[in-house]
Amino acid sequence: MLKTIAEINDKIKKGEAVVVTAEEIIDITKKKGLAKVAEEVDVVTTGTFGPMCSSGAYFNIGHTKPKIKLGGGRVYLNDVPAYTGLAAVDIFLGATALPDDDPRNKIYPGEFRYGGGHVIEELVAGKDVRLTATAYGTDCYPKRKLESWVNLKDINEAVLFNVRNAYQNYNVAVNLSNRILYTYMGVLKPDLGNANYSSAGQLSPLLNDPFYKTIGIGTRIFLGGGIGYVAWHGTQHNPNVLRGDNGVPRRPAGTLAVIGDLKQMKPQWLVGTSFLGYGCTITVGIGVPIPILSEEILRYTLVTDADIFAPVVDYSEGYPQRKPDILAEVSYAELKSGSIKVQGKEVPTASLSSYPKAIEIANILKDWIKRGEFFLTEPVAPLPGVESGIIFKALEERPILEL
Amino acid sequence: MTVSKRIVLHFPPRIVDQPIVYRLVKDFDLQFNILKASVTPGREGILVMELTGGQRNYDQGIKYLTDTGVKIQALSQDVVRNEARCTHCGACITLCPTNAFSLEPGTRRVLFDHAKCVVCELCIKACPPRAMELYF
CATH class of the missing domain: 3.30.70.260 (ACT domain)
Known part of the structure; x- marks a missing residue:
């Protein structure tokens, strides 16, 4: 029994598609059996809602009169600097960008209350944002200074373009030192005081398609409350990691680069986020539909939290010093029980990725498909898989010697 | 009484x-x-x-x-949760010294028990979306 995406889209059009979430599919298949469910169910929806730093948006703000060449100049949105190394009025704003006058960690731990992610959230919420810019002036672009309110609805293009999102599995962060640590994995209490993890586990997109059999370049997805697409594999995409018998990576592995029109997204799914002592970022909502084309693809979506293992990593020494040491491997079922055992100690756990929001995303995507508002796409090209031979490189520094 | x-x-x-x-x-x-x-x-x-x-x-x-x-x-007026900003991630749970935060079984939504809060303010800056707010 094999289905095609075209057949599934036909059923979506007729309002007959059977769509369930990656959580619901587990019990359904337990009751009905693999063969029957592979026949009956057309789409399994996944979801994840977590902080994703390699995110940002590009904008074409429109030409002023007289014209200004922002390229090579300086641009700020609500005092947060945007990248200007593009044509006259194209700019890129990264989620982790900070105002020049933010004290960073000079007053430790820095609060990082407002950054690029917060600007993106405010723009999506329809708020006016203060654009200030200076340029060097040319014959064809004489204007040298610009201060104006801008609003998402008035600018030409506003495109969310995240170069690394939706990590397929991630580290569990702990602290073996005797002082408190402020990290991108949250506040880590000394002497194994807590353990923070960040994955939707059994609902997470790439954990339900561990070998990228359906998710590829061009896959239409839920992105930030609107519709987006998988643009490429994400940076640091690393399919060649240790995997379990079920094919699921036991280390951080695949990633997605995603893109979509910011104008149709919603602020509750793109939330400006602050990590004490670390920096600013954005929490992004992503949902990916998995077409149940075969029993094999269905089997992958049956993965449960008990079948997914993550490495426990020390963020006082192991992580910053790039040591390969792993303190333990724990399942997401253990992580979600409220505590794990590391070096004989009971360590309370907390999540940075929101499971209730991941469920909400999977359900919204399910409703869109059921209502015939969202159709599946055939990938244009696959993501690099285990066979790609990708090696995750570190930077081996070559000192630049002064002459 | x-x-x-x-x-x-x-x-x-x-x-x-x-x-x-x-x-x-x-x-x-x-x-x-x-x-x-x-x-x-x-x-x-x-x-x-x-x-x-x-x-x-x-x-x-x-x-x-x-x-x-x-x-x-x-x-009870001092630390409040901005319900619209809370994403229910759970980062606050292990930081609170009095266990004022807990996960609702089943939904895994984060519950905030006002009565247990001693206004130590640890959660305020540690909350990633900064949903915990201090009112004077």
């Missing part, structure tokens, strides 16, 4: 050196449990405490405090 309330006391600088809590015990037979204190001679002091006793004594004790010049607030 016994009452037990968590309150925030603001002492103006001129009475910071007076034995006010002692009088609450001695004159009004009230029990106290200090949750947080910041009292420096010559400056405004803040005392967060749980005050327990008979209703009549409690009311008289509060009147005594007010007459002395102490400003009183209910503690």
Whole structure:
């Protein structure tokens, strides 16, 4: 029994598609059996809602009169600097960008209350944002200074373009030192005081398609409350990691680069986020539909939290010093029980990725498909898989010697 | 009838050196449990405490405090969760020293129990979407 995406889209059009979430599919298949469910169910929806730093948006703000060449100049949105190394009025704003006058960690731990992610959230919420810019002036672009309110609805293009999102599995962060640590994995209490993890586990997109059999370049997805697409594999995409018998990576592995029109997204799914002592970022909502084309693809979506293992990593020494040491491997079922055992100690756990929001995303995507508002796409090209031979490189520094 | 309330006391600088809590015990037979204190001679002091006793004594004790010049607030007003900003991630759960946060079984939504909060403010800056807010 094999289905095609075209057949599934036909059923979506007729309002007959059977769509369930990656959580619901587990019990359904337990009751009905693999063969029957592979026949009956057309789409399994996944979801994840977590902080994703390699995110940002590009904008074409429109030409002023007289014209200004922002390229090579300086641009700020609500005092947060945007990248200007593009044509006259194209700019890129990264989620982790900070105002020049933010004290960073000079007053430790820095609060990082407002950054690029917060600007993106405010723009999506329809708020006016203060654009200030200076340029060097040319014959064809004489204007040298610009201060104006801008609003998402008035600018030409506003495109969310995240170069690394939706990590397929991630580290569990702990602290073996005797002082408190402020990290991108949250506040880590000394002497194994807590353990923070960040994955939707059994609902997470790439954990339900561990070998990228359906998710590829061009896959239409839920992105930030609107519709987006998988643009490429994400940076640091690393399919060649240790995997379990079920094919699921036991280390951080695949990633997605995603893109979509910011104008149709919603602020509750793109939330400006602050990590004490670390920096600013954005929490992004992503949902990916998995077409149940075969029993094999269905089997992958049956993965449960008990079948997914993550490495426990020390963020006082192991992580910053790039040591390969792993303190333990724990399942997401253990992580979600409220505590794990590391070096004989009971360590309370907390999540940075929101499971209730991941469920909400999977359900919204399910409703869109059921209502015939969202159709599946055939990938244009696959993501690099285990066979790609990708090696995750570190930077081996070559000192630049002064002459 | 016994009452037990968590309150925030603001002492103006001129009475910071007076034995006010002692009088609450001695004159009004009230029990106290200090949750947080910041009292420096010559400056405004803040005392967060749980005050327990008979209703009549409690009311008289509060009147005594007010007459002395102490400003009183209910503690529950101090740290509140901005429900619209909370993403229910759970980063706060292991940081709270009094376990005021917990996960609702099944939904895994984060519950905030006001009654357990001692306004230590640890969660405020540690909350990634900054959903915990301090109100004075």
